[in-house]
Amino acid sequence: MKGKICTSIEQSRKLIELGIDVNTADMYYDCNSYGIQGKPEVAIGTVWSKDIPAWSLTALMGLMPKFSLEKDISNNAGYQLWYNYNTVCYDEPVDAAFEMICWLKKYDKL
Numbered sequence: 001m002k003g004k005i006c007t008s009i010e011q012s013r014k015l016i017e018l019g020i021d022v023n024t025a026d027m028y029y030d031c032n033s034y035g036i037q038g039k040p041e042v043a044i045g046t047v048w049s050k051d052i053p054a055w056s057l058t059a060l061m062g063l064m065p066k067f068s069l070e071k072d073i074s075n076n077a078g079y080q081l082w083y084n085y086n087t088v089c090y091d092e093p094v095d096a097a098f099e100m101i102c103w104l105k106k107y108d109k110l
Helices: 009-017 057-063 095-108
Strands: 028-030 036-038 052-054 068-072 076-085 085-091
Touching: 009 052, 009 095, 057 095, 068 095
Parallel strands: none
Antiparallel strands: 028 036, 028 052, 068 076, 076 085
């Protein structure tokens, strides 16, 4: 794993656009520094008015129905995330989970 710990700002905005509840985010980008912070203690609805929610791999996987995440050792293609017969492969598991969430939402599986 290269070290990506959560969705990017663009990915986060896409998840919000898809209707993913911001209360499922467990991190956020601070609007003043764009640094990544843990989930704030205060009411999330007020924080998100300026700050940008972000989802860790754990939070993304918590949104999904039964899945399988595997390291592809056959050709070093990165990580594979399986749901039924759909598979996404990316270098970063956060990216694989993000794409799977988008796919699940598109096909009304989420």
